[in-house]
Amino acid sequence: MIEDIEIILESSIRLGHIFLFAALGEYVAERAGTINISLEGMLLAGAFGGALGASETGSPVLGIFAGIAAGFIISYLQANLSHRLNIDQFVVGIALTVLSIGLTTFLFLEIKIYSGRIHEFAIPVLSEIPIIGTALFAQRWLGYVAFVLPFFIWAIVHRTRWGLEVRSVGEDPSAANVSGIPVLKRRRQSIYIAGMCAGLSGAYLSLAVTGAFSQNMSAGKGVVAIAAVLFGGWTLFGTICGSLLFGFADALGLSLQIIGFNVIPGPVLDSMPYLLALIGLLTIANMAKKPAALAENFDPSD
Amino acid sequence: MSTLAENSNRRNDTISKLFGFFDDSNKLLFSVLLIACLAGGLFISGLLVAAVGGSPTKVLSSLIEGSFQTPGAFGRTLIEAVPLLLVSVGVIVSFKAGHYNIGTEGQVAIGALFATVVALQTPGPGWLVATLAVVAGFAGGAFWSGIAVAAYLWRRVDVMISTLLLTFIAPNVVLFAVSKDYLLLDTTDSNTRLASQSERIPSEKRLMEFEVFGQEIHLGFVAAIIISLLVTALLGKSVWGLRVRLLGSNFLTAKRYGVTQHREGATALLISGGFSGLAGGMIVMGSAFRLQNHIANDFGWDGLLSAIVARLSGYLALISSVFFAALRTGSSFLAATGVSRTITSVIQGLMVIAALMPAALLVVIYRSDSGKRIFKSGKKGELE
Numbered sequence: 001m002i003e004d005i006e007i008i009l010e011s012s013i014r015l016g017h018i019f020l021f022a023a024l025g026e027y028v029a030e031r032a033g034t035i036n037i038s039l040e041g042m043l044l045a046g047a048f049g050g051a052l053g054a055s056e057t058g059s060p061v062l063g064i065f066a067g068i069a070a071g072f073i074i075s076y077l078q079a080n081l082s083h084r085l086n087i088d089q090f091v092v093g094i095a096l097t098v099l100s101i102g103l104t105t106f107l108f109l110e111i112k113i114y115s116g117r118i119h120e121f122a123i124p125v126l127s128e129i130p131i132i133g134t135a136l137f138a139q140r141w142l143g144y145v146a147f148v149l150p151f152f153i154w155a156i157v158h159r160t161r162w163g164l165e166v167r168s169v170g171e172d173p174s175a176a177n178v179s180g181i182p183v184l185k186r187r188r189q190s191i192y193i194a195g196m197c198a199g200l201s202g203a204y205l206s207l208a209v210t211g212a213f214s215q216n217m218s219a220g221k222g223v224v225a226i227a228a229v230l231f232g233g234w235t236l237f238g239t240i241c242g243s244l245l246f247g248f249a250d251a252l253g254l255s256l257q258i259i260g261f262n263v264i265p266g267p268v269l270d271s272m273p274y275l276l277a278l279i280g281l282l283t284i285a286n287m288a289k290k291p292a293a294l295a296e297n298f299d300p301s302d
Numbered sequence: 303m304s305t306l307a308e309n310s311n312r313r314n315d316t317i318s319k320l321f322g323f324f325d326d327s328n329k330l331l332f333s334v335l336l337i338a339c340l341a342g343g344l345f346i347s348g349l350l351v352a353a354v355g356g357s358p359t360k361v362l363s364s365l366i367e368g369s370f371q372t373p374g375a376f377g378r379t380l381i382e383a384v385p386l387l388l389v390s391v392g393v394i395v396s397f398k399a400g401h402y403n404i405g406t407e408g409q410v411a412i413g414a415l416f417a418t419v420v421a422l423q424t425p426g427p428g429w430l431v432a433t434l435a436v437v438a439g440f441a442g443g444a445f446w447s448g449i450a451v452a453a454y455l456w457r458r459v460d461v462m463i464s465t466l467l468l469t470f471i472a473p474n475v476v477l478f479a480v481s482k483d484y485l486l487l488d489t490t491d492s493n494t495r496l497a498s499q500s501e502r503i504p505s506e507k508r509l510m511e512f513e514v515f516g517q518e519i520h521l522g523f524v525a526a527i528i529i530s531l532l533v534t535a536l537l538g539k540s541v542w543g544l545r546v547r548l549l550g551s552n553f554l555t556a557k558r559y560g561v562t563q564h565r566e567g568a569t570a571l572l573i574s575g576g577f578s579g580l581a582g583g584m585i586v587m588g589s590a591f592r593l594q595n596h597i598a599n600d601f602g603w604d605g606l607l608s609a610i611v612a613r614l615s616g617y618l619a620l621i622s623s624v625f626f627a628a629l630r631t632g633s634s635f636l637a638a639t640g641v642s643r644t645i646t647s648v649i650q651g652l653m654v655i656a657a658l659m660p661a662a663l664l665v666v667i668y669r670s671d672s673g674k675r676i677f678k679s680g681k682k683g684e685l686e
Contacts, residue, residue, distance in 0.1 A: 035460075035462075037404075037462065037466075081658070081662060085661075085662035085665045085666065086661075086662070086665055087658050087661055087662050090402050090404075090462060091610060091658060092658065094404060094606070094607075094610070094654070095607075095610070095651065095654040095655050095658060096655075098603065098607060098647070098650060098651045098654060099648070099651030099652065099654070099655060100651075101647065101651070102644065102646075102647030102648040102649075102650060102651040103648055103651065105644045105647060106350075106642055106644040106645055106647065106648050107354075109642040109644055110354040110641075110642055111354075219470070220466070220467075220469075220470040223463070223466045223467060223470070224467075226463060227463055227467060230460070230463065265478055265482075267474035267475065267477045267478040267481070268474070268478065270474050271470065271471040271474040271475075274467045274468075274470045274471050275471060277467055278453070278459075278464060278467050278468070278471075281453070281457070281459045281460075281463065281464065281467075282453055282456075282457050282459060283457075295460075
């Protein structure tokens, strides 16, 4: 029984990190008033870039940077098409997601990739703690970034001038514009952060979780990460809780099938994170105060 | 909720900007840009093929060969185009109403499920069962989008996110149905592996097939064309269409005229989901003949893209859906060229980006100094 709990905890932390990294980036972007459907594409590009980079250079560390760069490229396109050239951000998001699914699938079949897997690193004393020890302190080392990244995001969004400007752009772009804040620039920058975080998340997925890239391996994880931000009510703590909860739902579905628990049929367990995200949106998300200018296009010349 | 109203007002202003022509004087410039961008997209695809060591001309010729030239290929392409067209029309209706129904893939799957249930369980004359099954497909798609509609009306959950999440749930629902013997699992002797699939639909219950100019097509093709023309005409010319477009283009004006999310918004989304479901029904009754969990097979996504490439025009969707169908059927001929058939998904993605680029390029042109001089009457020129 304890072993079962350990397995579920361990895999929910592992899968939760995928959502967490991407959701933290999307949190910044949504505070600036943008929604990036292309987060899915950024995540997938990151997974592919990570695997390709690690395979070409032979070093997982460089692979991670390649993944972050791949996510950044997609976010660069998203940001400049929708917040410089005023194309609708959702349509751009759909287009970029489709493009990255197509490109990664095509290149994956054309290029041979042998990426290594990131090593497991158990922190000496802490990993001995019963139940939570292995889950938290015996991860593949990229997973430990999850202890640092939330503080970093918190610091830049809530403790810097830049962060204040980003939040003001998300609340009232016209007022921000009048007071001299470059609205579209801040939005673009926040999307770059989302892209790099999603790229990191993708690299974590392909280099640490599975150890190999496979076709369309993100499979809606980016969408669930967006849902985690909405679920968290556009607060940092809520976003973290949301992503870990969806990770738990994902892990629960997988582990229960492995353990052999078959009261709930497999297909239902497989759709757990999506179902939970939907239920979460229906119940909790609506109580929150969202950035007032969320999903609102801003044209400084209007 | 006033912010919500303003939000969707702003948001929809950009939809009309994106998909409409800026103003009449620049239609020519716009069309030239559009054609140049589409050609550029194809050119980049060619570069990519060359980069992986393939021959772009061979790829192009085998795509054309596989989709139009070999015997019966054109008919196959048209049959593939049927679900794409229906999905596109649905997407157009919802986008025009200002809602992003992008969960078409899931609605296609659920529509196929409903159609299969009716087709396998209903006794009666073949043509009647086929009709009922296709209608049930419509109901299935409308039901699946109805969940998103209910979530939106009840708790203002963003339609875009909820339909997407539902898309990832739908294949699991279908898988559940076809993996249980008390539901749809095929337990007849022919299915020795007990693969997760339903029984085959008996041939008398399928959509009627006929031959035109040596190409085999089925009745769904005719129905799809009539439906799409009808809906496009209704959307453009009828009072209902005006109200839907009003909802999409100016929320506050719509409110003044008594157009509400509860009536017009919900109807548009239900119709949109229904058409995706109808497409699913057509797939089962017209070409797949049995239900599997991958029944939607990207038809939903491709239909969505085809609507965007058609720039939300129902008439252009007729062309773009045939183009996307040709990519699907042509891709099976790519094996001989040594280039992976997934190049077609890259082409699709690039085409969608290309369809969006003219609007962006116009912004660039208007903002540039020479652009301001030439288009002094233009919107951006007024800044001076």
